[in-house]
Amino acid sequence: MTTLLDVTDNDDILALQPRLTDEDAGVRRIALIELADLEEPDGLLWLIDRLADDPSEEVRAEAARLLEAWEDAPVVEALCRALTDPSPAVQAAAAQSLSLLKCAEAGRVILPWTGHADSSVRIAAFRALRELRFAEAAPAALQALNDRDASVRREAVGVLGWLKQLDALPALARLASDDADTEVRRAATGALGLASDAQVLPALSQALRDQAWQVREEAATTLGKVGHADAGPALIEALSDDYWQVRLRATRSLGRLRYKAALDPLIETLCHRISNLRKEAALALGELNDKGAIAPLQAAQKDGDPEVRKAVRIALSQLQ
Template sequence: HVDAGVRVAAFRALRELRLGDAAPAAVAALADHDAGVRREAVGVLGWLKHLDALPALARLASDDPESEVRRAATGALGLASDAQVLPALRQALRDPAWTVREEAATTLGKVGHADAGPALIEALADDYWQVRLRATRSLGRMRYAPALAALIETLAHRISNLRKEAALALGELNDPAAIPALQAARDDGDPEVRKAVRIALGQLQ
């Protein structure tokens, strides 16, 4: 349709229907001049888990001029669980837009490939705490043992949400070396952090 709003609505409806036949149209729409159409087309391909679209999604995640399209494409790369998506996700973790970096940190945890660990540890120093939080969560989800020292350091962060996620991630690492730091955090001023510390210690003791 000549109206971009109609195209957006059509792809949004197709995403909900999860029709496999929609994949070719969605792939073609990744080159649409309207950012909203491109974003919705990414959504269709993500829901369909259309693996043939991975190269095109990786290009969008890296090169699309609109951050919301890059963010959507970065999230859609999580439909794969192998190393082929890591270069695009690592690049997205350095994107100028923090929302894209946040999505990349989340998606790397879903992919769960150990090679993403160093990039996620680096993301623990991101300027935005939201990115740090997602990186912390992903490192725990991956049980990435080399992150131990960085997660212990995050356990002392001034933002309580980060301390909570660090405690939970340390529990998931299942490394007894984290016990002293967790014990020191049992009297944290935030009850949610204290709860997370108790959960982590329960996993380790």
Template sequence: MTSLFDVTDNDDILALQPRLTDEDAGVRRIALIDLADLEEPDGLLWLVDRLAHDSAEEVRAEAARLLEAWEDEPVVEALCQALTDHSPAVQAAAAQSLSLLKSEAAGRVILPWTGHADIGVRIAAFRALRELRFPQAAPAALLALDDHDANVRREAVGVLGWLKQLDALPALARLASDDPDTDVRRAATGALGLASDAQVLPALRQALQDQAWQVREEAATTLGKVGHADAGAALVEALGDDYWQVRLRATRSLGRLRYAPALDALIETLGHRISNLRKEAALALGELNERGAIAPLLAAQDDGDPEVRKAVRIALSQLQ
């Protein structure tokens, strides 16, 4: 073990040797922190070694956390290897450190791990690649949309969304409509916001009818982002959803689309018992640029919620 210290003549590192090799895991862990604080490249050798070989999971996990600031390829490879550690704490620390990396070189090291047999490793690898926005990850992410594990599929959707992979839209539309997992359908629905044409509208309209309100909420939001007036009728229908969260996003999207046929439905929403909905309805009415919205907005000037009153003033300033 002590042979690793033969490669350095750094007095500060050598002074830590007794504590770094102490029998007590707690002492070794604190010594690792002190070693990392030195920010000396020679210290990396010991951090990487302890990540792989220390007998105590608390020390290995600490090493994984401390390596988050280093993007050298051997360090990234060591963190990837740590994803297979038998300790969940070490796996989690390694995954977190990988997710903080920013270099393209790190992406090249992480990418092969997306095909690992272990589900947790695949999840962590795709999560790290999502944060990196590593273009070469797109083919692997497309393949992973058919992974048998829902969490892997969700992370793969995230990678494609961040990379704005337009050629993935058909596959994402399929997941938004048919995936058995709610979180995957929701993520895929949100990723359809990459589109700038009407090709995704059928999938988004179907998502507005999803059994899970979280998916319907995401669909209402995404329809506003896509920005096609053809989405307006479905969004008006969504104003009658059983969940106010879906209604709120539909209201906001109707304003974003400036969908004039929604006037009456938005006026009705202006009287909803939930103040957040009233606020969004007021703002949306201001975006419509319809004179018919002025009278109901004037009537709402004395709303009991100050945020609603503020939204009403903004809307009236747009219309008058």
């Protein structure tokens, strides 16, 4: 077992030795916290050692949490290795610390772990790389879109979305349409919003008819972000969706698109029993900038919901 004398001659650190090596795991854990507060490089070496070798999972997990503030390559490597710890608590703490890294250089240390045999390790690695927006992770993420584990595919989609990898659009469109997992289809649908051209409209229109309402909701949102008027008819159709969440996003997107043909359907939505839909319809009518919306909006000034009345006032101010 490594001792403090193996890593330091720092008096402040050595003063903690009795508690850092105490038989009681709780005592060792508190001492580790005090050690981290010293912010000494030699103390960092001890934290790495305890993350790997302490017999208590509680202490190892604490070491993983305390290492989140360090960007050094040895720390990143130690946290990656801790993803294979037999304790789920240690794995979770290491994954969390990796996801908080800000230095892009850490990506080079993390990247090889995207090919690990354990899917939980691959998930954590891609999640950390997504937060780093590490461009060199794009090929691995593209390959991982075919991973057998749905959670890995979902994290890989996140990496490609953050990186705005346009060459990934065909693969993302395939996932949005065909993946067996609802959350993967939803993530891929959202990632298609990284493009601003019409090539993604077929996949998004198909996603707007997905069996899962969560995917339809994401598609309705993304169509508004892409910003093509050709999406208008599909969004108008979505105003009749069985789920109000989908209707709400479709309403919002029609406003963003300023789709004039949506005037009558939006006026109808202005009378919907759900107040959130009425509010969104009012805002969308204001964005359409069509004088035909003035009279219905004036009638809605007496709506029983103050948020709807506020939205109506905003819309009318845009039309005057």
